[in-house]
Amino acid sequence: xxxxxxxxxxxxxxxxxxxxxxxxxxxxxxxxxxxxxxxxxxxxxxxxxxxxxxxxxxxxxxxxxxxxxxxxxxxxxxxxxxxxxxxxxxxxxxxxxxxxxxxxxxxxxxxxxxxxxxxxxxxxxxxxxxxxxxxxxxxxxxxxxxxxxxxxxxxxxxxxxxxxxxxxxxxxxxxxxxxxxxxxxxxxxxxxxxxxxxxxxxxxxxxxxxxxxxxxxxxxxxxxxxxxxxxxxxxxxxxxxxxxxxxxxxxxxxxxxxxxxxxxxxxxxxxxxxxxxxxxxxxxxxxxxxxxxxxxxxxxxxxxxxxxxxxxxxxxxxxxxxxxxxxxxxxxxxxxxxxxxxxxxxxxxxxxxxxxxxxxxxxxxxxxxxxxxxxxxxxxxxxxxxxxxxxxxxxxxxxxxxxxxxxxxxxxxxxxxxxxxxxxxxxxxxxxxxxxxxxxxxxxxxxxxxxxxxxxxxxxxxxxxxxxxxxxxxxxxxxxxxxxxxxxxxxxxxxxxxxxxxxxxxxxxxxxxxxxxxxxxxxxxxxxxxxxxxxxxxxxxxxxxxxxxxxxxxxxxxxxxxxxxxxxxxxxxxxxxxxxx
Numbered sequence: 258x259x260x261x262x263x264x265x266x267x268x269x270x271x272x273x274x275x276x277x278x279x280x281x282x283x284x285x286x287x288x289x290x291x292x293x294x295x296x297x298x299x300x301x302x303x304x305x306x307x308x309x310x311x312x313x314x315x316x317x318x319x320x321x322x323x324x325x326x327x328x329x330x331x332x333x334x335x336x337x338x339x340x341x342x343x344x345x346x347x348x349x350x351x352x353x354x355x356x357x358x359x360x361x362x363x364x365x366x367x368x369x370x371x372x373x374x375x376x377x378x379x380x381x382x383x384x385x386x387x388x389x390x391x392x393x394x395x396x397x398x399x400x401x402x403x404x405x406x407x408x409x410x411x412x413x414x415x416x417x418x419x420x421x422x423x424x425x426x427x428x429x430x431x432x433x434x435x436x437x438x439x440x441x442x443x444x445x446x447x448x449x450x451x452x453x454x455x456x457x458x459x460x461x462x463x464x465x466x467x468x469x470x471x472x473x474x475x476x477x478x479x480x481x482x483x484x485x486x487x488x489x490x491x492x493x494x495x496x497x498x499x500x501x502x503x504x505x506x507x508x509x510x511x512x513x514x515x516x517x518x519x520x521x522x523x524x525x526x527x528x529x530x531x532x533x534x535x536x537x538x539x540x541x542x543x544x545x546x547x548x549x550x551x552x553x554x555x556x557x558x559x560x561x562x563x564x565x566x567x568x569x570x571x572x573x574x575x576x577x578x579x580x581x582x583x584x585x586x587x588x589x590x591x592x593x594x595x596x597x598x599x600x601x602x603x604x605x606x607x608x609x610x611x612x613x614x615x616x617x618x619x620x621x622x623x624x625x626x627x628x629x630x631x632x633x634x635x636x637x638x639x640x641x642x643x644x645x646x647x648x649x650x651x652x653x654x655x656x657x658x659x660x661x662x663x664x665x666x667x668x669x670x671x672x673x674x675x676x677x678x679x680x681x682x683x684x685x686x687x688x689x690x691x692x693x694x695x696x697x698x699x700x701x702x703x704x705x706x707x708x709x710x711x712x713x714x715x716x717x718x719x720x721x722x723x724x725x726x727x728x729x730x731x732x733x734x735x736x737x738x739x740x741x742x743x744x745x746x747x748x749x750x751x752x753x754x755x756x757x758x759x760x761x762x763x764x765x766x767x768x769x770x771x772x773x774x775x776x777x778x779x780x781x782x783x784x785x786x787x788x789x790x791x792x793x794x795x796x797x798x799x800x801x802x803x804x805x806x807x808x809x810x811x812x813x814x815x816x817x818x819x820x821x822x823x824x825x826x827x828x829x830x831x832x833x834x835x836x837x838x
Contacts, residue, residue: 259361264324264392265374266304266316267353268331271383273312276348286506287348288312294338294509295331302327307366315374317366321356321395328352328386329400329424336384342535353378354396355389373419376412382425390420445590446483446575448567449510450474452495453527454517462525466518467492469527469556473514476564479700481627481671482572486510505534512540512571514563525549529563531570541570564702565733573738576601589622596628600635601738603771608644611635626666630675633658637682640816642775647816655679663692670700674709684818686717704730708743718821720750741770745777752784752831753824760784773804779813783831794835801837809838 270276276284292314299306299316302323308315318324332352339347355377357370373389381387386404388396393404404422411418450473453466471488478485486508494504501513516529530542543566545559576598596614599607612635618628633655639645659679662672673696681689693710700706711726727743727750734740748763764781767774782797802808810832819825 260368261359261361262356263359263366263370264318264321264354264356265359265366265370266314266318266324266328267371267374267378268314268316268350269310269378270312271349271351276346279345282500282503283346283506284348286503287346289507290509291335291338291348295334298327298330298334302330307364315366315371317359321354321392322399324354325386325388325392325396325400328354332384332386332424339384349383351378351381351383352386353381353388354386354392356392356395357389373412373415376415377410377419377421379412380407380410380421380423382423385423385425387424388422390422393422446511446571447486447509448477448483448512448514448571449486449491449505449508450477451491451504451513451515453515453529454496456517456519457521459520462518462520465525465556469516469518469560472556472560473563476560476702477514477567479670480568480703481666481669482568482575483511501532501534502537510534512574514567516563520549523549525555527559531567533574540574541566561702562733565704566735568703569705569734569737569739572597573601576738589618589625589628592618592621593625593628593631596631596635600631600638603774608635608639608642612639624665626662626669626672629658629665630662630671633675633679637679637816641682652683656683668699670696670703670706673699674706677709677713681713681716682816682818684820686713686820689713690717704734704737705739707733708739711743712746715746715750716819718819718824720754723747723750724754741767741774741777744770745774745780748777748780748784749828752780752787753827755787757784757788761788775801775805775808775813778804779832779837780828782835782837783828786831786834791834798832798836813837 270288273284296306303319304316304324304327305318306314306316316324316327318327332350335348335350339349353374353376355370355374357368357373359366359368359370377387377389387407388404397404404424407421407423409418410421450470452470455462455466470491474485474488474491477483490508494508497504499507501515505511505513511533513532513534514529515532516527518528519526525547527545527547528543529545531540532538533540543563545562547555547559549555576594592614596611596618599611599614612632615628615632615635618625619632636645636651636655640647640651645651656679659672659676662669662675666672673692677689677693677696680686680692690710690713693706693713696706697710707726708730711723711728711730713723714720714726715723724747727747731737731740731743731747737743744763744767748760748767751757751760751763760780761784764777764784767777768781771777778797778801782794782801785791785794785797810829813832814825814829817825817828
């Protein structure tokens, strides 16, 4: 046995018994995930967990300053984690800190230092930290006066009153004011790909299922919207019979991907699904039946198709979930996702709201690339749709935003896709094609990248290549939220190739998603005029003028920077034939 002076932190969960009574398995899984998240904080400050209880921890630190800094960091991390989940599932810790004598015996600690820390913890605010006077006297020298004096407290089984200092959830300072919360990037969604089940029992199929899981993890990890858990995290749960909700909490995952394979009669069947475990919603599912020829080629094909469908589903789910504030102040990431929701909604006023959201996200976190790219795209999109006046300054701003994206995230496919879009519509077709090709090279599995390459070929006048890339992207991901934009580009490509019926078909597909899309209404009117269906063309022209009073051909074509002037002239001539002034 050894007697020494130690800084002790005691942690306990508020309302743990109630949570266990309501959902025992879910509460245990959530606690396990939280402990896994705060353990690095403890270790980074030199802490050592010497005892765990059902819902608590006892930790020894080399000094009170390290203990206090760790406690504050833990509570701030927990506040962020809790902000992402419903109120009834939020798990708040109380943390108590004391410096006193302890007795060390076989790795455990006993004595007054431990007992007082546990009693001080009991009077800490939920989500907050309480320090004994002895601990505060040491901590305040380095940390400063951020704690509020709550006066002497009578603590259970402690003979003398103990003066306690408190820091509340959100940061109660010594004068009782609230420390302003951090407003940087919020918590990004986490995706866990569970090992695909081998339902046939064949050993060769086991290699195939594991390989498909690993490939899917690697492919999904190439995008910037969500974080993907590594193989080591999810393969731990191979053959687990735990419900998805419990697995997700233990993995601390927002979404789960799971699937199975089965071989029979020269064929192999792969099923896959994307689930939102807490709500129980199945966001996407598919079944692939393929002949067994080359297993590696088959693995690549199916992996690519699964990834192409999962990524946009998560993007839309995140944008839909975050469209409303979850607190008084949105984080940069929340504002970014809210902006995406309004961009994809594409209703009256949505693009203006999206611009405001993206600008606010950039203001909150200037280092975040995604809002910059989408702000540039939305600014130009408003010009193209006739919803805002084009100015030289705004074109320059969009270009600068795209360049900042690439400079800040040079290995991001999204950054190069933003640059490709803005370069193409600015008239820099060579730069656009180079940037789009780079996006495809970095992440060929996201259908938005071949779609962007197809759009750039359309702007450059290579209409058949544009159709090929755009059609491939749409086939890969039929439910992608950007599909209707890609369909409009296909309509233009076919129009400029003289395939007017195909142009109308693609235009109809786009209008089903967004009936007021001005460019799509325009190419539809132009195609009808070229087909000689002048009465229908006149009706389409009237619809455009209802949507945009004062619309003229010259105004519409002002911001068209297509490489071939003859393409612009042909489209303009057809619009005039349809009756557009």
